[in-house]
Amino acid sequence: MDIKLEIENLIKESLKKIDIGFLKNIEIVHPDILDHGDYTCNIAMILAKKENKNPRELAEQIKAYISNHEYIEKIEIAGSGFINFYLSKKFYQFSLKEIFEKKENWGKNQILRGKVFLAEHTDPNLFKEIHAGHLMTNAIGESIYRIAGFSDADTKNITFQGDVGLHIAKAIWGIKNIGEELPKNKIPFEKQKFLGQCYVFGEKNFSENEDVKNNILKINKNIYTREDDEQNKIYDLGCKWSLEYLETIYKLLGSKFDYYFLESETFKDGQRIVEENIGKIFKKSNGAIIFEGSKYGLHDRVFINSEGLPTYEAKDIGLFYKKWEKYNPDISMTVTGSEQEQYFEIVQKAGGMINSEWEEKTVHLAHGKLKLSSGKMSSREGKIIRAQEWINSAIESIIDKMKDREIDEESVKEISKKIAIAGIKYSILKVSAGKDIVYDEKKALDFAGNSGPYLQYSYVRANSILKKVEEINLDISVRKGNISGLEKLIYRFPEEIKKSLKFYSSHYIANYLYELASEFNFFYGNTKILDKNNEDYFYNLVLVKSFAQTIKNGLYLLGIETVDKM
């Protein structure tokens, strides 16, 4: 049952009865303040001028013709002509039962039923350490992926890994010339770290030394042609190490990919397609093949360089091709940093001229930069924040906080990982998509305040109550006491999911969960829930259970796990 739709229909019927103009869109929203009712409608103010009437009078008239509904307790006219709807106790009783019964399905919708939804994110480069930006695209991409799944789409979680290109050549040159033995260490991170150092070494020399530069360009060519056996050995080993390491990171972050696209797999198709369209879409210029974005208000970009090698642009064209060949998506989402926004526009434009679907069905989500406000990792200008350091620092900090708990050491380790990831992901996702994130470790990991751990803690509190109860009887009557803010918020969960999907921004869910948790903690502080003499004893248990379920489902959509104790 969709109460919003019911209200909309009541208003439409009323309008018909008074015989005023029918409106396509009747806006029904939640007022900012809970005291102003559960839903409000501004239609009287919109119609007033056209009908040449006073908005408040018109509102009264509309109200008079709205028929009774068992889920609406009263209707009031307020302000300059708002029609406010107050839901009945029966409605809240009904909504709690619904949540209780739907369990892990609570909040789902069918908006994307029958659609193939491709979520591409994280996109690491092999031979390089992954940094804060990758964590951001992961947090955002994984969350939207899960929301699309909740909306009944046929979802595919994918990532595009850079295994060919200049960055690899720099790293290989680095491995050969850094003057260090290959690490014998078995820990994936240590091996990856070594590769990362070699890359940095190569990158530095590339820009400083002309001979090295030429050498690296040659290595780059060999990567594509695989002519040099010795180089191939180093290359293959490095790829293996990188992929091993990335897998450990994905696991820690809670991402499972359906498919890993590799640049080595897309560049040939990309190059072929670009070359086939020379003269039509692309154009030769100074030995390179370019797309003249400047004709469309964008700027020109090189797709195949004068060495005859594909740039990232051509690889992305190849990726379009591969994605459609493999999945034929209805929506293909890609998450990257905002510095690639204009770049992506050009690739999308060029791609759209090859196959219009590539442009029309692609959604590009950009996220801002990560900035650190303070703490151990406080940012020096230009310093890259390594993902591993970021995560480790968070885990250590949580372990330190938990050291006085009566929880065994192994569990603390496991729990701390989940709390640390929650803190990091939540601080990324609570901000509306596309903006820079200022990360304050102390605030992000605080068990109080607007943080991921606070939500996890609220869940723990709710669960510790439920654990003390043997069975919860769902056969509840309407609440005898006053309806709490918790009930007034909890039924709105599905709306927040839809909003997050519509605007591709998980922050609606994040902020909603925070508000809900605050209402729960208020309720918790003012109610003796386990008091059997309470006239609403069973009702409250169902409410707590519903709350716990909502938090669990909501955190899942943010890519965050719940914990049993903390």
Added chain:
RNA sequence: CCUUCCAUAGUUCAAUGGAUAGAACAAGAGACUUCUAAUCUCUAGAUCUAAGUUCGAUUCUUAGUGGGAGGACCA
């Protein structure tokens, strides 16, 4: 120079064109014989500037100011 994004309490963020612009942190005051006080309650504090659109603007348009990003062989 061109393109593009952003501007809200001391700080970090909210607010499909709506009512008294909401939170968190920091500051001040208070609440534990209690289901985890790791919580809760109360107090003080903000829309960059100027025009325009309208019943009504933080939100839309234009101009300005300040900041970020991008602009051919990197990604």
